[in-house]
Amino acid sequence: MEYNASVSNDSFRHECMGKLCAQIMEDTRLEDRVIRAAKMAGAVQRTKMMDYTVKTHVKYLPMQVIRDKYQDREKHLGYCKHCPRYGKKWSCPPLSIDEEAFLGQYAWVYLVCSKIELDSELIKQKDTPEKIKAMGWEIMSAVKLDVDAKLRQLEDKLPGSVSLSATACNLCEECTRKDGGICRQPDKLRYAIDAFGFTIVELTKDLFNIDILWSSDHLPEYYTLVHGFLTREEVPESLWQGIAR
């Protein structure tokens, strides 16, 4: 885990963000179903780890640096407007909080990047669009839930910190926002990291040297999930044991 002081000024990768939105739009309901099933069945423990390997790395930047270099709310949220979650989940844009006041509470942004490397046999076996999609969501959901849980434990050790999830909130079967209700579990809701307009594709490339891959006619060699962790103080390295490896 290291503080990454060298960041580039790469231009934004519109094409990649377009693909990301297209993938999310493809079947957001499937993701919700898979995550709920995973929670009910304890899939984090159940998932066959021989099918994939997760390597998680943590780097961090001052909030001001990340906002200057990697936040472009207008451009990024333009993509979000094409996502079916837009305005339908309290974790997603447009956020119902004062974003400036929220982010302004924190001095540091930790990026928790999980690279999920898939076994080549698994990639061969999943040879139809249905199998590819279902397997992709199952694996990503299991890893997301695992990291979500670990970051919540870390929050408990660091009062005043808060985690940001890699994707939308999936705590309830149906989010109340669709029908104009209030969030059922506001204490448990964690905002999606990209809801603030952070440019995850660039961050992942610049900080972790990872290009984000997507499923096409086969499973990708690896998936990438990026969570956030916002703090007022730097986090002692020992506290990342069990998360970064």
Ligand code: SF4
């Ligand atoms: S906790 Fe439930 S109501 Fe609140 S954002 Fe998550 S899914 Fe929606």
